[in-house]
Amino acid sequence: xxxxxxxxGDRIVVEATRPGAARRDGxxxxxxxxxxxxxxxxxxxxxxxVSEYFPGPxxxxxxxxxxxxxxxxxxFAD
Numbered sequence: 001x002x003x004x005x006x007x008x009g010d011r012i013v014v015e016a017t018r019p020g021a022a023r024r025d026g027x028x029x030x031x032x033x034x035x036x037x038x039x040x041x042x043x044x045x046x047x048x049x050v051s052e053y054f055p056g057p058x059x060x061x062x063x064x065x066x067x068x069x070x071x072x073x074x075x076f077a078d
Contacts (some may be wrong), residue, residue, distance in 0.1 A: 004055055005036035011062040012042055012055065022046070026053075028061075 006012070006028050013025045029050060030041035042053045055061070 004038060004059075004061060006031070006038075006040055006061045007036055007063070009064055011064070012040065012053070013060050013062065014055070015058045015060070017058050 008028055008031060010028045011025060012028055013023065016023050024044060024046060026042040026044040028040045029043045032039050032041075032052075039052050039054045041050050043050045
């Protein structure tokens, strides 16, 4: 069994599974589990709405490099 994992900022694409249905895509904006397993909160590009989504076999996740947040300079740094 393949386990799908994602990170905030990854893109999810859901292929149309029936005639006349549109392909959907969105950005994963929140995780429910620290290990990146579903469900995800997705902001859909066609509506801008955020919904909880459990990916099925028709969904693909496009992973992106997520640079580490640079450390903030100390308040009294030279």
